Amino acid sequence: MGWKFTNTAFNDLFAGLTEDYIILAPKRFVNRGRFSDTDLIRYDEVKKSDDIIWKEKSTFSPKEAVFPVTQTLFYFTEEAFREPQPEEKQYLVFLRPCDINGIRRPDTINLKNGPEPDSYYANLRKRVRFVMIECTESFDNCFCVSMKSNITSDYDMAVRLTDDKVLLEIKNDDFLRYIRSDIPKIEFRPEFVLENKIKVNVPEVDEMPAGVYEHEMWNEYKSRCIACGRCNTTCVTCTCHTTNDIFYDDNSLAGERRRTWASCHVDGFTDMAGGISFRKDNGSRMRFKVLHKIYDYRKRFGEHMCVGCGRCDDNCPEYISYSGCINTLNKVIRETVS
Amino acid sequence: MTLDVNTKAVVKNAYRITKHRGKTALRIRIPGGYLKAKHFDLLKEIAEVYGDGIVHLTTRQGFEISGIDYSSIPKVNSLINPLLQDLEIDIGVIIKDTSNGYPSAGTRNIAACIGNRVCPFANYNTTALAQRIEKEIYPNDYHVKVALTGCPNDCIKSRMNDFGIVGMVEPQYDYQRCIGCEACVKNCKSNVTGALSLHKGKVKRDARRCIGCGECILKCPTAAWTRNPVKFYDILIMGRTGKKNPRIAEEFIQWADEDVVIKVIKNTYRFIDEHIDKTLPKEHIGYIVDRTGYQVFRDKALEDIKLNPEARIAKNIQWGGFRYSSDVFMSDKLQ
Numbered sequence: 154m155g156w157k158f159t160n161t162a163f164n165d166l167f168a169g170l171t172e173d174y175i176i177l178a179p180k181r182f183v184n185r186g187r188f189s190d191t192d193l194i195r196y197d198e199v200k201k202s203d204d205i206i207w208k209e210k211s212t213f214s215p216k217e218a219v220f221p222v223t224q225t226l227f228y229f230t231e232e233a234f235r236e237p238q239p240e241e242k243q244y245l246v247f248l249r250p251c252d253i254n255g256i257r258r259p260d261t262i263n264l265k266n267g268p269e270p271d272s273y274y275a276n277l278r279k280r281v282r283f284v285m286i287e288c289t290e291s292f293d294n295c296f297c298v299s300m301k302s303n304i305t306s307d308y309d310m311a312v313r314l315t316d317d318k319v320l321l322e323i324k325n326d327d328f329l330r331y332i333r334s335d336i337p338k339i340e341f342r343p344e345f346v347l348e349n350k351i352k353v354n355v356p357e358v359d360e361m362p363a364g365v366y367e368h369e370m371w372n373e374y375k376s377r378c379i380a381c382g383r384c385n386t387t388c389v390t391c392t393c394h395t396t397n398d399i400f401y402d403d404n405s406l407a408g409e410r411r412r413t414w415a416s417c418h419v420d421g422f423t424d425m426a427g428g429i430s431f432r433k434d435n436g437s438r439m440r441f442k443v444l445h446k447i448y449d450y451r452k453r454f455g456e457h458m459c460v461g462c463g464r465c466d467d468n469c470p471e472y473i474s475y476s477g478c479i480n481t482l483n484k485v486i487r488e489t490v491s
Numbered sequence: 492m493t494l495d496v497n498t499k500a501v502v503k504n505a506y507r508i509t510k511h512r513g514k515t516a517l518r519i520r521i522p523g524g525y526l527k528a529k530h531f532d533l534l535k536e537i538a539e540v541y542g543d544g545i546v547h548l549t550t551r552q553g554f555e556i557s558g559i560d561y562s563s564i565p566k567v568n569s570l571i572n573p574l575l576q577d578l579e580i581d582i583g584v585i586i587k588d589t590s591n592g593y594p595s596a597g598t599r600n601i602a603a604c605i606g607n608r609v610c611p612f613a614n615y616n617t618t619a620l621a622q623r624i625e626k627e628i629y630p631n632d633y634h635v636k637v638a639l640t641g642c643p644n645d646c647i648k649s650r651m652n653d654f655g656i657v658g659m660v661e662p663q664y665d666y667q668r669c670i671g672c673e674a675c676v677k678n679c680k681s682n683v684t685g686a687l688s689l690h691k692g693k694v695k696r697d698a699r700r701c702i703g704c705g706e707c708i709l710k711c712p713t714a715a716w717t718r719n720p721v722k723f724y725d726i727l728i729m730g731r732t733g734k735k736n737p738r739i740a741e742e743f744i745q746w747a748d749e750d751v752v753i754k755v756i757k758n759t760y761r762f763i764d765e766h767i768d769k770t771l772p773k774e775h776i777g778y779i780v781d782r783t784g785y786q787v788f789r790d791k792a793l794e795d796i797k798l799n800p801e802a803r804i805a806k807n808i809q810w811g812g813f814r815y816s817s818d819v820f821m822s823d824k825l826q
């Protein structure tokens with residue numbers, strides 16, 4: 154079922170929604186971009202539709218909504234520990250099809266990878282609802298079609314924005330009560346991007362030829378990649394994190410256990426007891442990431458990890474193209490196999 | 492016909508008395524070093540038709556066109572009208588008669604690095620500020636040199652100027668967004684002042700050591716560091732070259748806002764009015780401050796200014812530099 158809103162009426166809808174939900178969407182932080190006089194666009198709370206950035210891709214992904222950068226798991230003293238009070242807030246996240254498919258990866262890793270679901274993740278995730286932003290024209294660097302993540306039906310509502318009106322599809326009846334009776338009903342089904350400028354040939358292999366790990370194609374990244382970690386921090390599907398016990402400065406007998414995002418490109422990621430670490434050169438970090446995104450995750454879970462949102466390519470300061478790297482890898486594998 | 496030239500008027504008009512008798516050279520003023528490429532046609536025409544075909548690139552980002560006959564000055568002045576219009580009038584400079592060339596040459600061209608129109612390190616738009624300052628201080632006969640630089644890399648070498656205006660940014664930290672990757676910490680330590688340290692997986696910033704370069708913001712992969720949208724400036728004063736005591740400019744006010752920058756520079760002209768040695772043909776601002784002392788300058792420069800709360804003022808400044816001879820600071824006779 155669909156509804157047609159004027160821009161004003163759509164902003165009014167937010168007034169109702171914000172009574173029950175914290176709405177998270179791409180938002181502009183004026184003059185907070187990396188470079189002076191540029192803006193930062195990332196997910197944050199919005200109060201009205203006008204605060205949402207509809208026409209630009211956010212630098213950081215909506216993963217932050219379900220997987221905070223820093224999360225306290227529990228507090229401890231000498232004799233007891235306690236988890237933070239369970240939150241009751243409900244969240245409504247505005248996001249695009251690739252990102253909806255993308256969040257299925259953190260879901261899989263945190264809820265289905267092993268006998269126990271991650272209860273911290275599960276507790277937040279169950280309070281998150283999706284509003285899909287219709288995407289009919291892709292941005293630079295998007296390759297969702299190649300990754301088969303351009304289409305989804307996993308949303309509660311979907312929205313199309315035109316210059317003078319907003320069309321809304323509601324799939325979850327819980328949201329019907331927010332629609333004013335004077336809003337006209339229409340037929341509306343969102344459309345999806347069916348072609349991107351960037352096309353990626355993902356190698357279709359069940360077993361990676363052993364030679365690929367040692368192949369010289371990774372060598373160029375030894376010097377090109379500066380191990381900054383942006384390709385991980387902006388990625389909607391990276392879920393690695395570090396867990397630390399923090400002992401408070403004022404009383405070192407009390408503290409908290411917290412987890413924080415980690416990045417497989419950044420120094421220290423593979424550090425282990427005994428001072429051992431692996432993948433010291435940045436070329437092997439690139440190899441690890443690429444094969445994780447398009448090979449070994451799929452081997453375990455049946456779909457690629459990467460959804461082709463293109464944020465890694467948008468943000469690499471060294472202009473390293475991850476999508477280009479997959480295409481190279483595909484060629485190398487075909488040569489190796491044949 | 493024998494030449495009868497008023498050299499004072501010629502010099503004020505931005506022409507030079509050259510070593511070649513009968514020939515002068517014109518200095519074109521380009522505030523902020525920002526020049527639309529279309530003007531090259533005009534510079535070429537003047538140099539080839541009225542000069543010796545050569546255009547010298549000056550150290551203050553202007554052009555000097557040499558080999559011009561003194562008699563061609565009125566013609567050349569009328570030709571440069573579009574330059575005056577575009578580079579001065581259109582940015583708000585008031586020049587009463589634009590057909591007679593430059594109205595003064597004492598206050599030198601405001602030089603600037605390329606700034607945030609292009610450079611990733613820059614903390615402000617140096618072109619825009621150069622134009623704003625030009626509007627406030629030009630035309631003026633007092634000899635003052637101002638240079639603007641986007642960040643403490645100081646590519647324009649603003650420390651060799653009477654005023655060096657260095658872009659500063661206050662990095663603001665979002666504790667929750669930091670992943671403790673240490674990119675900012677390592678970089679500040681190796682390339683800047685080591686104002687950052689890692690503490691229990693998060694970062695601490697020593698505000699007294701931070702020089703506001705903004706490199707931590709550039710390095711951060713999570714936007715845990717972002718820019719305070721308010722722009723700040725480090726005002727460096729009284730650097731110079733010259734035959735007595737070349738020296739680099741020193742910090743006068745750190746974390747000044749833009750209005751403070753403008754007002755301090757304007758007040759400096761009042762200071763010159765009060766203290767310049769009028770018996771001399773000209774006196775450079777740095778030497779006036781040498782005579783009066785820093786505190787007298789400071790009090791005048793800050794007169795009627797409400798400083799922004801972040802600003803920090805130098806209690807005292809001891810310029811160093813090189814002295815060709817300590818004798819230059821002595822009076823001729825014991826009195």
Ligand code: HEM
Pocket residue numbers: 425426427429
């Ligand atoms: C040279 C000696 C050691 C090596 C090579 C080693 C290697 C490893 C490796 C590869 C991991 C998995 C890391 C990951 O998943 O990212 C790990 C995890 C771990 N190690 Fe070690 N380890 C060593 C010694 C120790 C010692 C002495 C202890 C404790 C007394 C220890 C406690 C742990 C714990 C608690 C984990 C985390 C398990 C988890 O996350 O589920 N390790 N170690």
Ligand code: SF4
Pocket residue numbers: 255384387388389390391446458459460461462463464465466475
């Ligand atoms: S690897 Fe790159 S393209 Fe793929 S999901 Fe992550 S950021 Fe997007």
Ligand code: SF4
Pocket residue numbers: 377378379380381382383384385418468469470471472473
């Ligand atoms: S963003 Fe680019 S330079 Fe940074 S870690 Fe990733 S591949 Fe390397």
Ligand code: SF4
Pocket residue numbers: 604605606607610611612613614640641642643644645646647
């Ligand atoms: S001074 Fe700073 S802003 Fe200006 S060009 Fe140099 S690095 Fe860039």
Ligand code: SF4
Pocket residue numbers: 660662678679683684685686687696700701702703704705706707708
């Ligand atoms: S602004 Fe510069 S000096 Fe200050 S903390 Fe950041 S890198 Fe260090």
Ligand code: SF4
Pocket residue numbers: 668669670671672673674675676694710711712713714715716
């Ligand atoms: S660069 Fe950013 S994420 Fe890394 S330690 Fe510094 S503030 Fe934290």
